[in-house]
Amino acid sequence: MRYENRQSPxxxxxxxxxPVAHLLKLLAAAVVIIVLVVVLANLFASRLGRLIPFRYExxxxxxxxxxxxxxxxxSVAMQEYLNTLVQRxxxxxxxxxxxxxxxxxxxxxxxxxxxxxxxxxxxYNGLLGQLPHENALAMVVAHEISHVLHRDPVAGLGxxxxxxxxxxxxxxxxxxxxxxxxxxxxxMVAQMKFSRDMERAADRAALSAVNQLYxxxxxxxxxxxxxxxxxxxxxxxxxxxxxxMATHPLHQERIDAIAQWAAxxxxxxxxxxxxxxxxxxxxx
Amino acid sequence: MFEIVSFLVLLVVGYAxxxxxxxxxxxxxxxxxIEFNSIPAIASxxxxxxxxxxxxxxxGNVVIASDYFKSFLAGLVNFFGGAxxxxxxxxxxARREALLRMKKQARAVxxxxxxxxxxxxxxxxxxxxxxxxxxxxxTALTPSGISIPANPGS
Numbered sequence: 001m002r003y004e005n006r007q008s009p010x011x012x013x014x015x016x017x018x019p020v021a022h023l024l025k026l027l028a029a030a031v032v033i034i035v036l037v038v039v040l041a042n043l044f045a046s047r048l049g050r051l052i053p054f055r056y057e058x059x060x061x062x063x064x065x066x067x068x069x070x071x072x073x074x075s076v077a078m079q080e081y082l083n084t085l086v087q088r089x090x091x092x093x094x095x096x097x098x099x100x101x102x103x104x105x106x107x108x109x110x111x112x113x114x115x116x117x118x119x120x121x122x123x124y125n126g127l128l129g130q131l132p133h134e135n136a137l138a139m140v141v142a143h144e145i146s147h148v149l150h151r152d153p154v155a156g157l158g159x160x161x162x163x164x165x166x167x168x169x170x171x172x173x174x175x176x177x178x179x180x181x182x183x184x185x186x187x188m189v190a191q192m193k194f195s196r197d198m199e200r201a202a203d204r205a206a207l208s209a210v211n212q213l214y215x216x217x218x219x220x221x222x223x224x225x226x227x228x229x230x231x232x233x234x235x236x237x238x239x240x241x242x243x244x245m246a247t248h249p250l251h252q253e254r255i256d257a258i259a260q261w262a263a264x265x266x267x268x269x270x271x272x273x274x275x276x277x278x279x280x281x282x283x284x
Numbered sequence: 285m286f287e288i289v290s291f292l293v294l295l296v297v298g299y300a301x302x303x304x305x306x307x308x309x310x311x312x313x314x315x316x317x318i319e320f321n322s323i324p325a326i327a328s329x330x331x332x333x334x335x336x337x338x339x340x341x342x343x344g345n346v347v348i349a350s351d352y353f354k355s356f357l358a359g360l361v362n363f364f365g366g367a368x369x370x371x372x373x374x375x376x377x378a379r380r381e382a383l384l385r386m387k388k389q390a391r392a393v394x395x396x397x398x399x400x401x402x403x404x405x406x407x408x409x410x411x412x413x414x415x416x417x418x419x420x421x422x423t424a425l426t427p428s429g430i431s432i433p434a435n436p437g438s
Binding site: 017026 | 321325355356359361367372373375
């Protein structure tokens with residue numbers, strides 16, 4: 001009996017393929033699927049969230065014992081002043097009677113203001129202290145009221161949770177490796193668009209209210225100019241990539257949008273600036 | 285931004301060095317396979333009975349790491365399902381290299397054949413870039429010098 005090993009041809013156990021083309025094809029398909037699923041889940045859940053009556057939000061928040069005013073004591077004078085602004089802006093924004101707004105002044109140095117469940121709006125000293133005049137403050141206040149009015153907190157939470165659940169269901173099989181990481185990031189970037197859209201809608205509604213309040217929109221973009229300065233960025237440094245990855249539109253984009261909306265609606269961009277109350281900075 | 289750049293760099297470096305290493309490895313495998321064809325490796329459990337042979341276990345093993353590109357592509361395939369073609373060449377190389385090393389050992393002991401060839405494989409290490417080990421082993425038959433009658437019973 002004779003035994004021999006003949007040299008077998010190549011390519012039987014290894015499939016001939018172009019690995020780069022294969023990768024690009026799969027990557028493109030995965031990104032399209034992820035974006036589509038996240039967008040659909042977000043659209044569906046955020047719309048569903050907005051259908052929840054506001055009183056349910058309020059009832060839920062009654063069980064939450066979170067102190068929005070932080071550890072320090074909030075200034076009564078500042079609180080009253082902010083309330084006055086809310087009362088002046090609410091009818092202009094057409095806030096329905098069933099929506100109750102609860103303002104909180106937090107003495108923390110954080111440069112932020114946010115609207116959350118149950119009509120709670122929090123203003124931090126870090127932001128209040130940077131605003132040069134009432135027109136800028138009114139824009140911030142109106143912006144946060146608009147978030148409550150548009151039901152953005154509940155829509156954002158609903159959309160976010162649904163997107164995350166869909167993402168986890170989709171990418172669970174890919175694990176915590178590079179692929180899972182990339183697909184999750186893609187989903188999150190897709191989700192950011194909804195956040196930016198909410199900000200734009202709130203800016204737009206706020207600008208209209210500010211125009212009605214003062215008869216012009218001069219100074220309404222001051223907040224974004226301050227943010228711009230604080231970020232230390234220049235227009236050239238803010239790239240398309242940054243715009244894509246951010247929860248908010250770029251500062252320059254918001255400044256430009258304000259100018260554009262004003263031009264479209266024929267709102268005056270020149271007008272008398274209303275100063276802040278004399279003791280405003282002492283209330284911080 | 286940094287994350288995306290580092291990911292792309294890893295992907296490109298993985299592809300470039302992975303492909304280079306693979307091409308080199310295949311060249312070496314093809315050359316050695318021709319060289320070692322003189323020692324047939326047979327899957328059969330029944331050795332030839334033409335003469336008496338000494339039997340000895342011979343083994344060959346190899347551990348080959350995947351590269352970032354291959355692992356990433358395999359992960360993407362995992363998302364859709366289907367053949368993980370990016371790992372096929374990795375396993376093919378490992379199997380052939382393990383067999384060659386086994387034959388090398390067989391030649392070192394003066395064997396004519398290696399019978400009853402078996403393969404075993406396992407993944408070594410953990411994390412994103414796992415490696416695979418392939419072990420090939422068989423029974424090397426070395427002529428003992430004693431001749432066996434053609435019809436031992438008659």
